[in-house]
Amino acid sequence: MVCLNLQQQAQQAGLRYNIRTIAVTDSTNAQLWQQVDRHDQVLIAAQQRAGRGQQGRSWLSPLGGLYLSLGLSVDLPATESARLMFGSAWGVAQALRSQVPVQLKWPNDLVLCDRKLGGILVETRLQGDRLREAVIGLGLNWNNPVPETGIALSRVTTAWADLPNLAIAVLQGLQAGLDRWLVAEWETLLPQYDQWLYRRGDRFEWEQQTMTLIGIDPSGGLRLRGCDRDYCVQPGELSLWHLLRHAETEPSIRQ
Numbered sequence: 001m002v003c004l005n006l007q008q009q010a011q012q013a014g015l016r017y018n019i020r021t022i023a024v025t026d027s028t029n030a031q032l033w034q035q036v037d038r039h040d041q042v043l044i045a046a047q048q049r050a051g052r053g054q055q056g057r058s059w060l061s062p063l064g065g066l067y068l069s070l071g072l073s074v075d076l077p078a079t080e081s082a083r084l085m086f087g088s089a090w091g092v093a094q095a096l097r098s099q100v101p102v103q104l105k106w107p108n109d110l111v112l113c114d115r116k117l118g119g120i121l122v123e124t125r126l127q128g129d130r131l132r133e134a135v136i137g138l139g140l141n142w143n144n145p146v147p148e149t150g151i152a153l154s155r156v157t158t159a160w161a162d163l164p165n166l167a168i169a170v171l172q173g174l175q176a177g178l179d180r181w182l183v184a185e186w187e188t189l190l191p192q193y194d195q196w197l198y199r200r201g202d203r204f205e206w207e208q209q210t211m212t213l214i215g216i217d218p219s220g221g222l223r224l225r226g227c228d229r230d231y232c233v234q235p236g237e238l239s240l241w242h243l244l245r246h247a248e249t250e251p252s253i254r255q
Contacts, residue, residue, distance in 0.1 A: 006044075006164050013168050015175060017042045017070065026050040028069035029123055029137040038071030038133065044167060048139075064144030064152075066118075066166055069137045070174060074124075074182070076131040082220030083181045084122045088136050090193050091177015092120070095169050097196070099159035105198040106222045107235040110140070115151035117141055136174070142166055186218045 007019050019042045025031045027050050028043045035041060045068075048061030061067050076083065089104050096102045096110070096117075105111045110118040118140035125133040142163060143154040153160070160166035181189055194200060194215040203212050212225040221232035 006167065009164065009168050010171065013172055015168070015171055016040055017171060017175070019044065019167075019171075021045070023047070024049065027137075028067055029121060029135050032069045032071050032135050033123070035071070038135065039073040041071045042068055042171065044068040061139060062144045064142060066138070066140040066142050066163055066170065068167065068170070069135050070171075072134045072136065072178070074131050074134050076182070078126055078129050078131055080218070081122075081124060081131055082216075082218060084124070084131075084134050084136065084178070085120065085220065086189070086193055086216065087177045087181025088120050088122065088138070088174055089177075090181065090189075090196070091173040091175070092118075092138065092140075092170055093173070093196055094177065095173025096153075099157050100153070102196070103198040104193060104196045106216060107220065109198075111198045112151050112153075112156065115146075116149055117151055117153065138170065138174075140166070140170065190216060190218070 006021060010017060010019055017040050021044045022031075023045070024047045025043075025045045027048055028045050030050075032038055032041065032043045044066070045061075047063050048067050072084075074084070085108060089108065089110065093102045093104055093110060100112055102117060103111045105116075108120045108122075109116055110120075118138065121137040123135045123137070124131050141150055141152040142160070143152055146152050153166070160169060197213070197215060200213055200215065203210055205211070206224070207226075209226050211231070213222065214225045214230070215223045217223050217232055219232065219234065221234045224231040224233060
């Protein structure tokens with residue numbers, strides 16, 4: 001990635017972040033955690049050797065994709081950590097939806113045409129019962145090889161001519177999303193996320209009854225409506241892809 005003028009472009013785009021680019025690293029998240037000063041720092045790598053996804057899964061990071069991490073100083077109750085994940089995902093989706101109909105797959109994936117476009121990993125550090133630091137990692141398929149279940153952005157749009165332009169757009173989305181989601185009331189935020197929630201309204205069989213996927217809640221959980229009451233599934237308890245294997249109407253591509 002040629003990024004000689006990326007910091008200048010970022011400033012012109014209204015970004016407050018300091019951006020550093022490198023050719024290769026094991027993990028942008030891990031390397032950013034090693035920095036003494038992480039607040040408002042962005043690290044972008046052309047390639048990762050050991051990228052990380054949700055629940056410790058590996059994230060393949062060949063040349064041609066966008067791999068970045070953003071460091072933040074925050075002051076949030078630990079119970080409100082979902083604001084970071086949902087704000088990041090919503091902000092990036094909003095930026096990309098100016099050109100393509102990206103959807104949000106709970107809890108941390110970006111989906112396009114029923115295929116995985118990217119993912120977000122939020123790592124935090126606590127002081128007592130409050131979140132004080134966070135590193136938000138993003139991997140996005142742009143012009144890199146992808147598996148059958150994935151999709152690369154450059155295959156469906158020419159809106160972003162190169163990775164630096166895409167990086168600026170994504171960082172603008174992250175900044176706008178986090179600025180909004182870290183301060184606004186949940187009542188105004190949840191409908192904005194739910195409108196782009198992948199497979200919202202779909203029905204499937206789970207726990208021996210028919211469930212409808214209806215949205216997310218402030219705890220970070222997925223809201224499911226059963227015959228007699230609503231349920232909330234937390235990240236790590238059950239994946240959306242597992243639930244949708246039992247959906248009445250299957251997506252065209254499943255992971």
